[in-house]
Amino acid sequence: MNDRRLTDAQIASALRAHLPAAAPVETRRILLSAVEVTAQQRPLLPVFGWLSNPPIDRRRSMVLLVVLLLAALLAGLVASGTWRVIKPHHIGNGWIAYSTDRPQPGLTDATTGSDIYLVREGGLPTLIAGRDGGATRNACPSFSPDGTKLAYGVGSASGRWIVVREANADGVNREITRITVPGDGWPVCVRWSADGARLAYLEGEAEVVRRLDGSTSTPSPGDPGPAVFATGPDVRSPSGDRTVEFICGELIVKRPDGTDTRFYFDVCPGSFAGWSPDGTTILFLEDVGGYDQEFTMHAFDVDRGVGSVVVSAVKANSSRSMPDWRDLSWQQVVS
Amino acid sequence: MSNPPQSVETAATTLAQASADEGLVRQARLGDVGSFDILVTGRLDRCYRLAWSILLNDSDAADAIQDALLSAWKQLPRLRDPSAFDAWLNRIVANSARMARRSRGRVREIPVASLGLDDTETAPHTRREDQFAHTDADRLAERDSIGRAFDRLRAEERAILALHYVDERPVAEIARTLSIPTGTAKWRLHVARRALERAMEAEA
Numbered sequence: 304m305n306d307r308r309l310t311d312a313q314i315a316s317a318l319r320a321h322l323p324a325a326a327p328v329e330t331r332r333i334l335l336s337a338v339e340v341t342a343q344q345r346p347l348l349p350v351f352g353w354l355s356n357p358p359i360d361r362r363r364s365m366v367l368l369v370v371l372l373l374a375a376l377l378a379g380l381v382a383s384g385t386w387r388v389i390k391p392h393h394i395g396n397g398w399i400a401y402s403t404d405r406p407q408p409g410l411t412d413a414t415t416g417s418d419i420y421l422v423r424e425g426g427l428p429t430l431i432a433g434r435d436g437g438a439t440r441n442a443c444p445s446f447s448p449d450g451t452k453l454a455y456g457v458g459s460a461s462g463r464w465i466v467v468r469e470a471n472a473d474g475v476n477r478e479i480t481r482i483t484v485p486g487d488g489w490p491v492c493v494r495w496s497a498d499g500a501r502l503a504y505l506e507g508e509a510e511v512v513r514r515l516d517g518s519t520s521t522p523s524p525g526d527p528g529p530a531v532f533a534t535g536p537d538v539r540s541p542s543g544d545r546t547v548e549f550i551c552g553e554l555i556v557k558r559p560d561g562t563d564t565r566f567y568f569d570v571c572p573g574s575f576a577g578w579s580p581d582g583t584t585i586l587f588l589e590d591v592g593g594y595d596q597e598f599t600m601h602a603f604d605v606d607r608g609v610g611s612v613v614v615s616a617v618k619a620n621s622s623r624s625m626p627d628w629r630d631l632s633w634q635q636v637v638s
Numbered sequence: 639m640s641n642p643p644q645s646v647e648t649a650a651t652t653l654a655q656a657s658a659d660e661g662l663v664r665q666a667r668l669g670d671v672g673s674f675d676i677l678v679t680g681r682l683d684r685c686y687r688l689a690w691s692i693l694l695n696d697s698d699a700a701d702a703i704q705d706a707l708l709s710a711w712k713q714l715p716r717l718r719d720p721s722a723f724d725a726w727l728n729r730i731v732a733n734s735a736r737m738a739r740r741s742r743g744r745v746r747e748i749p750v751a752s753l754g755l756d757d758t759e760t761a762p763h764t765r766r767e768d769q770f771a772h773t774d775a776d777r778l779a780e781r782d783s784i785g786r787a788f789d790r791l792r793a794e795e796r797a798i799l800a801l802h803y804v805d806e807r808p809v810a811e812i813a814r815t816l817s818i819p820t821g822t823a824k825w826r827l828h829v830a831r832r833a834l835e836r837a838m839e840a841e842a
Contacts, residue, residue, distance in 0.1 A: 309835055314784065315803040321785030322804055323696075324685035330700045334682060334707070335675070 323578030369410040370596050372373065397579070397634040398423050398474060399586065399600070399613070400431075400444035400453060409536065419444050419455055421474055424613045432457070434468070443492035446470060450580070454502055465493050465502060467515060470634060472508030482517045497525040540582040547578070547585050547605070554585070554607050566608065580635040586613070646807070663720035674714070677723065678707060684805055685731045692735035692793045706734035723812035728807070732797055732815055734767055787837035795830035802827055803837035 326334065403417045416434025419441045432441040432455065444455040453470045457463065463484040469476045482502075484491050491504035496512075503526050510527075513518045517544045539546050547556045554566040576587045583606050589599045597618050603610040665673035685706065689699040710730050738785055788796060794816070801807045801815060813823035 309784065309831070309838070311803070313780070314799070314834065317761075317781040317784035318788060318804050321788055322687050322800055323683075323690055324687075326700070327696065330686070330696065331682060334686075334700060334703055335679060447768070499799040565685050581796060 331623075347483075365534045376393075378391070396449065398446075398470065398634045400446065400455075400475075402442045402444055403454070412455055416440055417442055422614050424602070424611070427614065428617060429474065432483045433458070440490050445495055445632045446580075446634040447495050447501055448497060448580070448635065452499065452558040452633075453492045454495065456484075456493055456504070458487065458490035460487055463490060465504070465513065467489065467502075480515055480517070482515075484556050496527065501526060503527045538585075539576060541580055542582050544582070552602065554587070554605075564605070566603070566605070577633060579633050583607075586633065605619055645698055659723060660720040663714075663717070663723045667717065667720075668716050678710075681727060682773075683725070685727065687737040688731050688797060688806060689738075690799060691796040692732065692791055693739055694796075698738055701740040702735040703731060705738070706731040708736060722814070724807075725811040728801070728811070728815035731824060735797075736793065746826060748773045778792065783838055784834070790840075791833050792827070795833050798827050798830050799834065800824070 309328050310350040311349070315546075345599050351366075369495045388514050396422050400419060400421050402419050412583050416437040417440045417602045418430055418434050419432040420428040420482050421431050422428040433439070435439065439457060442456045442513060444453055448455050451470055453465055453475050454465055454467045454583070465482040465484060466478060467482070468478050484504075493502045493504045495502060501514050501520055503510055503522070505511070506595050510522055512522050512526050514520055532569070538548070544559065548557070548559045557563040571586075579585070584604045589605070597616050599615050599617070601610055602613050644666060659677065660676050662673040666677060682703070685703050686699055689702040689706070690696070693699050693702060706727075710727055714731070715725065788799065791799070798812060798816065801812045802809070807815070809827065810820050810825050812827070813820040816826075818826070
């Protein structure tokens with residue numbers, strides 16, 4: 304078998320010849336006429352995001368809408384004498400840790416660095432590991448299964464480490480241990496063993512298992528398997544009995560027997576899912592406005608079909624400060 | 639895998655175009671159908687190519703774009719930064735194509751021409767022993783071979799290659815289109831390229 308290498312020009316030329324340069328004339332005509340029809344179909348009130356993040360030019364109409372709604376509500380009260388408030392779902396308030404970047408050896412701009420933040424329902428993100436002016440990358444936060452420790456990878460020009468810190472109901476505190484990882488620059492992505500005694504990460508394609516004293520161990524039952532590190536559209540629940548995939552406006556919960564449940568949202572791109580430790584609730588992030596400027600974190604109970612906003616419209620101001628969609632870790636609630 | 643450098647004139651034209659587009663996006667956001675029509679008309683072929691690269695099928699690509707346009711119109715008021723329109727629209731098209739692909743199941747449609755039925759034409763070229771003699775026929779055969787290898791890739795890999803090599807979209811914009819961090823987009827582009835090369839090896 305040849306070790307075939309293609310140049311950029313070869314690929315570009317071949318794909319330009321292979322892919323359609325334009326939509327067929329008839330298709331184009333149909334699509335453009337569909338634009339007219341499409342344009343008549345914008346709903347008066349896009350369900351949920353519009354209310355939470357109204358564009359500036361619609362604020363006046365929103366005020367009017369609120370006045371009308373209040374008037375209608377008052378009329379309803381007078382007519383019926385009772386009314387019901389639907390309470391938002393409370394997610395339990397374990398801490399959620401996220402990184403602002405994901406290490407991709409040799410491919411991400413090494414000068415930006417990355418941070419780790421903690422946040423929980425009703426609060427604002429708190430920085431717990433900073434990028435040191437761009438010299439340090441902090442990535443892949445991972446709470447231990449019992450929620451008492453948080454591990455993450457640190458990388459800089461002077462070396463690489465796995466940092467393990469104490470966690471409790473108040474947040475993340477002192478450093479418990481710092482395990483040196485060979486090499487420099489790019490932090491490793493760690494995951495916990497089921498008993499919380501070991502940490503695993505990938506070095507190339509090989510899995511490395513380290514005990515908390517820094518010694519190396521051979522992979523054994525209970526250690527994270529390769530599937531834990533797999534990147535793909537599906538995210539497995541902690542017990543592995545179902546996966547979730549988030550695509551534009553649609554959340555799909557899949558079961559091993561091939562069946563699935565679908566939920567529809569008025570939240571589109573820039574979203575991704577992470578499971579709660581008890582496997583009932585998923586987190587997803589909404590890139591508000593679609594341009595890495597601010598985000599909202601949602602929680603959704605897939606068994607009960609109810610959701611809540613964990614934190615709303617947090618300013619990020621650039622992609623460097625946006626959470627990495629794939630790198631959320633949710634703490635088991637601890638007393 | 640860098641983008642070709644732009645001349646000053648090209649850059650100025652691009653800026654002027656971007657400014658005009660931002661005005662159109664603002665108008666369309668307020669419900670101006672004509673502005674939406676202008677925005678979409680200029681991008682239709684590119685969107686079609688992106689959907690086609692994921693679905694490998696004319697009618698599915700057209701259906702996906704129709705859904706994407708409806709979705710784009712509905713969600714346009716939520717787009718806060720008009721300059722992000724291109725990446726935003728691409729993202730909706732890519733998502734719509736992914737959904738179309740998912741809804742039609744795991745069946746993979748491979749055009750007849752890609753099944754090797756034309757081996758009699760291509761075999762003499764692929765079997766050439768003189769690696770340094772690149773005739774037009776060689777180049778055509780190679781292009782054909784890359785095309786067939788492309789069809790064998792995963793949809794996500796095809797999409798990222800089409801966006802980068804055919805539409806010459808910047809990696810940061812590709813990242814937004816595919817809802818992934820920039821670093822991940824670079825990595826996926828690298829992986830897709832390697833997958834294309836491996837698929838070509840398998841063809842040989």
